[in-house]
Amino acid sequence: MPEDLVKILGKILGDDRILSDEISLATFSFDASNVRQMPDAVVRPTSEEEVGEVLQAATEHEFFVTPRGAATSLVGGPIPVEGGVVLDLTGLDEVFELDEEEGTVEAGPGLRVKELEEKLGGDFFLPIGLAGGGSATIGGLAATDAASSLSVSYGTMRNFVVGLRAVTPAGRWIDLRGYQAGGPRFLMDSILGSEGTLAVITRVTIRLARRPQVVTHSLDLLDSLDALALLSELAERGARPAAMDVFHRDVLEVAEGEQEAGARALITFTGTSECIESNSKILREVLEEFKPLSHDVLDGQLPDRNEPIIRAIKQAKQAAIFVSAALPRSTLRDIIPEIDRTASRYRVSTLTVSSVPLGWVTVGFLFDPLDDKLLGRAVSASQSAAELFAGNGGVLGFGTGIGRTMAHAFAKHRPEAAAAFALLKKVFDPAWILNPGKIVPTRGG
Amino acid sequence: MSSEEKEPLFSEDLTRGLQFCLRCGECNLHCPVHRTLQFNEAYSPRGWVNLASMLALRDIPVFIDKIEHMYISVLCGRCDPPCPYDVRPSELILRTRKELIDLGYVPPLEVAALPRKIRTNLPLFEPAAQEGAWSPPEEGGSSILYLGRWVLNSPEAAVAASELAMRWLSVPSLADSRPSCGEVLRLAGYFDEAREELESLSEILRERGVERIVTACPEAASRLSEAGLTAKTLHESLSDANVVDEKMASKKFSRGVLLVPDCWHEGANEAMFQILSEANVPVVYSKICASCGYLVTYNARPDVIERLGREIASQAEGEGLTYVAFVHPAAYSAVKAALRGAKVRPKILDAFQLLLQVARKA
CATH class of the missing domain: 3.40.50 (Rossmann fold)
Incomplete structure (x- = not known):
């Protein structure tokens, strides 16, 4: 870290957009995970060119740069774990093009989802990050390839990105805008989901989805295995849920106290009225066999994967460390009890939700923020769960990014993928200055 | 020394409350100060709560800049309802101010002067x-x-x-x-x-x-x-007294009024809206609400109130409205003072000056 960092940055940006006072450094040291680290400086560019110049300076003078959007990450993605400069991209929120008929927007990465949807009126929506009120930035969602319950039918964030412009640490620009479907998708896909480790996205074109008709069925079942079997049965009979989340016993007990139900399934159908009705009919037939403890039909309601989790956290009055992965569906039956055993081993409580069709499991390990011993056990349990997922063929960080919290498990259990990442890193960021400590914990993996 | 070896600076209750904020950032979207200061995290409910939390755990030392920083929030409370965890950031900020004072850390000079007897001379x-x-x-x-x-x-x-x-x-x-x-x-x-x-x-x-x-x-x-x-x-x-001369009001305020609501008093806002609407004055609510939290903030950081005031004026201008009326007279006085000497096109008044201009003879 050069001592005259602020001086170097001062040649690129005005003094008011370089923050090095203790208050600023403190307030840019966190996200929604438990990872914390203060940067040495924060820069707040307002143009793409400034972003490129900051990266070039970082490569030349060898200081680390950690890109940051709204810092809603659950996995420490925007935390400058090695120090250096935080690149605050929230100032790049300009909308360059807006097609209200097609639902397409070209904008800076700092634009928030809520503002994006407001600009396009009520007909369109981004089926990603549904749980929040829209504070995440589109750049953050693209960089982490974020997901939601509806990713079963809509795919992850990369499915909505139809163009992007990015800059590498060497100051090389990658412009992949203006292609129709069938363009160089593979080039775009190498940047999307790379968590700001290869290049910084400075402009992104997104095509939103049209808001569908929707019906969500809420079912209380005896246990998680019933929920898994239910999905298989639905698939066998030709029903196609747009989303199916299962909240496991731990969530229900923490949020609502002990009860007969061992799992709650939210099954969502979207499409035309006929389509929804035919799927719902199949569901009702299947339920005759499964006999749920309760069944509510929520007309017009999109699934909210986070609501029961939030309710449980409020009830427990604790914080949580999250681990997320997409697993082969066949492993879910064994993984869910294994999570319980991990929790018992470390004497922590868990909150488990799975999106069954995706095999996407997210586990929160609860801890009291003022109890360091419990925090330590929760961290160990989360590492153990990450290793469990990786060891069972899971894609770590699905929906959230690997970030910092799952980097060790990723490097340990996916050495060949970590090596491939190092190869890409060598091309994009040979000086290894961009978002260090993420995806893999160290330069050597 | 790690934070677990240190006694928290604040009470256990406040320290716990500050730690219970999971830093999801939903509150930031709703903060007028955060938006007005170009979404700088340092000036946001989440930023204030995090700073207070770091002070509580003694991760950073208390110093005048941090104390003053806690007074930049206008405490409008818009951050409270969106919080998924019911953390109530504005209350945490307020309690942090209180506990800092209890610990002997004085707030900014002008704020510290508030409890003293002040000569009126009006x-x-x-x-x-x-x-x-x-x-x-x-x-x-x-x-x-x-x-x-x-x-x-x-x-x-x-x-x-x-x-x-x-x-x-x-x-x-x-x-x-x-x-x-x-x-x-x-x-x-x-x-x-x-x-x-x-x-x-x-x-x-x-x-x-x-x-x-x-x-x-x-x-x-x-x-x-x-x-x-x-x-x-x-x-x-x-609002029940039929005070406004409709003819005079619709003539005087024909181009409409931007009404700046009080963050905490829907009753007063609705009353003003009703009075003006019944007198056929076009009324638009300001995107920024303003209450007497402005007085404290104004004393601590006038530039924040100036920026908020400019944003309010800019909304009025953008909507072609020639008057801005504050429901809360304290917010009016803070903004008026902060904008003194600045070129602002819409005329800025408080609710009572506005009504007096068009009041019928009793």
């Missing part, structure tokens, strides 16, 4: 400019218009409020600014002094046999009601 109250005196000194009656501490900053709004109350509600009595209802003290973090002030005020009003209190300040109505007195805002009292 023409409105001459010749009774003596501190703590009431004007008229001995006149009582069952009704009283209570103005509040904000009149120190805005005698023109006080004159208008007094005139309206006297003309339309036959409420002739005026109260001095001290003792106050204590709200500004509370927002500054002086909880105990605030309580004492409110008790003193309630005692005086009870002693005088006041049965009905009309307040020019919406916060005062709430505080006095909490103290068991019968208080109503002047805004709401006027």
